[in-house]
Amino acid sequence: MTIRHHPGDEFLLAHASGAGSEAVSLIVGTHLALCPVCRGKVASMEQIGGALLSDMAPAQMSPSSLPAVMARLDDIVENKRVPTADLSPPLIAPEPLRSYIHGDIDRVRWIPIGPGVSYRPLLKRRDGRVQLIRTAPGAGVGTHTHRGEELTLVLTGGFTDATGSYRRGDLQTTTPEISHRPVTDDDGTCITLAMTDAPLKFASPVVGLLGKLFGF
DSSP, X not given: OOOOXXXXXXXXXXXXXXXXXXHHHHHHHHHHHHOHHHHHHHHHHHHHHHHHHHTSOOOOXXXXXXXXXXXXXXXXXXXXXXXXXXXXXXXXXXXXXXXXXXXXXXXXOOEEEETTEEEEEEEEETTEEEEEEEEOTTOOOOOEEESSXXXXXXXXXXXXXXXXXXXXXXXXXXXXXXXXOOEEOTTSOEEEEEEEXXXXXXXXXXXXXXXXXXXX
């Protein structure tokens, strides 16, 4: 698997520092599970950040600080527990995505939204939405531009649009100046993980109404 499209360094840095939103962290983290090049970049960023922190003067902490932090970590671990799933390889959905769907792609209950297109919403926050999208060969989402940023990670299959071709592991970043219509390649079903921080702007009024109905 050769990955040709990667998230920008600003996304990797935000992920390394923990400054990214949950929506962005989900999609960037899933890309990292598939991309050794970006994992290496993030590891280097984390090392640099650790070196900078080591040069800072220590701050005074109260005796109760450490127990309080450990208690919060225990709560997080408890809340993150999910039912054990069959994780036999090959996996289409690596972590962290797998924890959101409690297993691999075969656990997803798809919602049809048009000819050859179905989806499953995963996350809805004020700063971003994340959903899985499944499209049949030759099918695709209608022509659209963007009111914000859209990140699309290919999990299986591939698609092509005016900006290029994307296969498993590739992450496409689109902004308001880009108008495109992604179409699934002819060699099989395409499943993507998509994040938007603002609603899309569809060229077709009918598709636009459907987009509002389904949260695009």
